[in-house]
Amino acid sequence: MKQLKVALIGNPNVGKTSVFNALTGLNQHVGNYPGVTVERKIGTATLAKDTKAHIIDLPGVYSVNPNSKDEEIALNAIFDASNKDFPDVIVVVAEVENLKRNLLLFTQVKDLGFPTILALNMADQMEKKGISIDVPALEKALDTKIVLISARKNEGIDELKQAVLNYSNYNTNSVFDLKSIDESYFTLLGHLYPNQNPYKVWLTQTGVFQFEQLSPVVSSSSTVQKSETELKKLQQRETIKRYQFINKILKDTYKIDTSKATDIRMKFDRILTHKFWGYIIFFFVLLLIYGSIFELAAFPMDFVDGLFADLSSWTSANLPEGKLTELLADGVIPGLGGVLMFVPQIAILFFLISILEETGYMSRVVFIMDRIMKPFGLSGKSVVPLVSGTACAIPAIMSARNIENPKERLITMLVTPFTTCSARIPVYIIIISLIIPKTYILGFVPLQAFVMTMMYVLGFLAALLSGLVLSKIIKADRKSFFVIEMPTYKAPILKNVFLNMYEKVVSYVVGAGKIILALSVILWFLGSHGPSDTFGNAEEMVAEKQMNERLTERLTEEQLASEIAGYQLEHSYIGIIGRTIEPVFRPLGYDWKISIAVLTSFAAREVFVGNLATLYNLGEEAAEDETKIIDRMANEKRADGTPVYTVATGISLLLFYAFAMQCLSTVGVTKKETNSWKWTFVQLVFMTAVAYVAALIAYQLLK
């Protein structure tokens, strides 16, 4: 079987992904390049009976001069001959509209010396948009093979495959003469580096990429050294000259009646970027996103939750008793359930986001939101992750992937977990009903509801202020500028939407899933195992304690079981850690029981309430009943007889849970999405530090 390597390159918004999807279907794989967040998308396509193509989908770029570290690394695939993705042939995907700008990239790629095919997408729209192209003349002028395709209608894909198969027939000559930029300079470069690709020599000079085997024939290379400003001016001039070259070619081969396309654009823009209606529409879009991941996803989530609970009890009932079964039933299966539970939210969120991106609406959101988000180091697009974060940080962090600017993307991912996710609600409800009186402010606003609302406000404020702080600290790898294209409005292609959704789910399960699973198994082990002299003898110890306290009444079996469960958690490894570090939490007003509950709820915030119930020896039934837990907590006393849950402790806990990471799934997703343990730890430490300090100040002031 013959194997070919093909690279797809093109401007953003030309339907390159649709072409990739049309060629590869489900045979695609998304990975990361080491050290950066940019995706490496690879797929395979069968070109002929005996020929397979590995297709790499490069990120959308306007030029081979990279704008960011991400682009630089991705473009290495076509610069570095030793790169594993280095292609045999390059397909430049362009769209029939704005061909001029698409051809700039084409001439650069062609000049690198690759067999290059020009695929003109959206050819089916030519008539509607008043476009006519003289393909043979254009092919001749650009010295290339042109294929007209429509990925949306799946037209021309077979012709494209055929063209790729014939790649060895296309010549690899340069199409643009660099000497037209600066005759003497480029003639000199030609003398110094004879028989070498002049464009590669030039890219080496500008520092885009250090091409190999390039050494000047004369050592006095100082004569060609130019200052950075001079090089920039030459690069500008190169762009201008390339455009002149392209304009000259298109003058005879390409006709367009622009008024047709512009009309629709103007009509939509007038409403969607309107100073009032633009925000109202965006507000409803956010409401739809929030509602979908909060309400709609609840049903499949409950189903997954129930399924794994059943699977867990089935396993412990039907497999032979032992450590392995325990590990499986109580560690691995609930851990897997914890991973898969987020799949519905991720799927729904990315379904909606893909549609917003595909239609071109997202760029309008950036346009109207940029001024508001910019001061906080965030992008206009960051609004979507921040609002999604109020349902759950897992899909929200993943949705930051659509932000182009690497620094803004990183900050968005780091601050999103501050927003009040649904897992905080059970903790807030318990604490608020415990310490906030059922009174009304101004006679009609319930105080408890007001505090709850303030917790949401606090979450957003924390996210924005942290963004502000982080934007001052984090150094961008290079100065980045805000230049975005406002794409034409398009109907979304459902195939792209579903493939994107599928790919995000798979990358979450495979990438973040294994980290989440590993962490949750470790946490389960620490919480359910302990030294054998105490933990191992829990039953005897509890019985002994009952005797010592000379209790006349015998405990019911249920009471006994909950006593044992409480004793076990107290003496588990995590319980021991919790009691040991209690002094750390004491200034926040927490006793050892709260300390243990806080520690164990690192798995997920909502576990806090359940584990407190266990520590207070409430039976399983009681643990489900909020009022019983609240009653029990209200009666909890310190050694000196004062209640544990005062307003001070309560506010301290509220603030701690508002700011602390306390979610190992988020840790897993942050690792996956930032592709860096460093940023994962920065986030964890930053959030925990903010939480600790806030809780400390609150308790010390209020106690």
Next chain:
Amino acid sequence: MTLNFLKKSQKGTIIAINADNVPLKLIEMGCLPGNIVEVLQIAPLSDPIYIKVNDSFLSIRKDLAKEIEVELI
């Protein structure tokens, strides 16, 4: 005058672009000396601006627009 002073629906010809402060990307997207630039829309909080230049539809911030010298048409 510079591009940031253009009002909505005004057009100008680009005269010069400050090579040191303007990213190559903007020039590669079609913002070239000699081309006509039109301000299609200014964002509600007066930044960024939405322009049409060389058949490209772009959104740029005002701090960048300041670096582009235009002549009002």
